[in-house]
Amino acid sequence: MSIRDLEILAGSVRRRKFTRVDKEAIVSETLNGDTSVSDVARRHEIDRSLVYRWRREFGVVENAGAPSGICSGQGGDSGFPGRLYGSIAALSN
Structure with missing residues (x-):
């Protein structure tokens, strides 16, 4: 690649905002x-690191590579959303 083939992109990069409901889904x-x-x-x-960050924020814990639930129950101090906890509970049944 030569300097002539180099394309410079200027301007703002698209940055999306996700609602809590989007993140939960x-x-x-x-x-x-x-x-x-x-x-x-x-x-x-989206980048997979963002998904992993959201999983940590929601308290999803890993066990030998498989999700095993959440850290601190149905909400409480962790702020873990009840809807997401309900979907986790449904998966374990």
Whole structure:
């Protein structure tokens, strides 16, 4: 590649804002065990590290590579959303 082939992109980069409901939906997709976090991130056109960050924020814990639930129950001090906890509980049944 030469300097002539170099294209400089100027301007602002698109930065999307996700609501808490959007984040819950994306994180809950990763909990079914059929798809990987990378697949879910690719489908939503976001970086997988963002999905992992949201999972930590919602208290999703890993056990030998498989999600096993949340850290601190149904809400309380952690601020974990009840709707997401309900979807996690439904998956474990």
